[in-house]
Amino acid sequence: xxxxxxxxxxxxxxxxxxxxxxxxxxxxxxxxxxxxxxxxxxxxxxxxxxxxxxxxxxxxxxxxxxxxxxxxxxxxxxxxxxxxxxxxxxxxxxxxxxxxxxxxxxxxxxxxxxxxxxxxxxxxxxxx
Numbered sequence: 001x002x003x004x005x006x007x008x009x010x011x012x013x014x015x016x017x018x019x020x021x022x023x024x025x026x027x028x029x030x031x032x033x034x035x036x037x038x039x040x041x042x043x044x045x046x047x048x049x050x051x052x053x054x055x056x057x058x059x060x061x062x063x064x065x066x067x068x069x070x071x072x073x074x075x076x077x078x079x080x081x082x083x084x085x086x087x088x089x090x091x092x093x094x095x096x097x098x099x100x101x102x103x104x105x106x107x108x109x110x111x112x113x114x115x116x117x118x119x120x121x122x123x124x125x126x127x128x
Contacts, residue, residue, distance in 0.1 A: 034075050037061060046079045 037043070041053045043063065051063030051071070059075045 042084045
């Protein structure tokens with residue numbers, strides 16, 4: 001009796017079971033994430049909108065994308081949690097190593113600027 005067909009079928013069913021179990025695990029993790037959403041979480045929707053969770057009412061999540069702009073989303077539309085954006089303050093002094101040679105002194109008014117050379121008219125030019 002030839003068992004090669006039976007072995008191929010068992011391998012095919014094993015591969016299908018393995019792929020479906022991975023997708024079920026990913027779906028379960030996504031459902032757990034959406035269930036555990038809390039106020040103040042930074043999230044991204046499936047369409048790419050970033051926002052902060054400001055209210056949760058059953059399956060409706062309210063996100064604030066910019067200060068004062070709130071939108072309502074279905075819980076299933078929330079794709080993932082993201083790390084909040086941290087803006088670091090730049091140093092007040094532009095010279096980090098203490099070298100002042102790169103600092104340009106800009107005058108407050110035109111009185112300290114050197115005078116502009118007089119304009120040369122076309123008639124005054126020597127055209128030899």
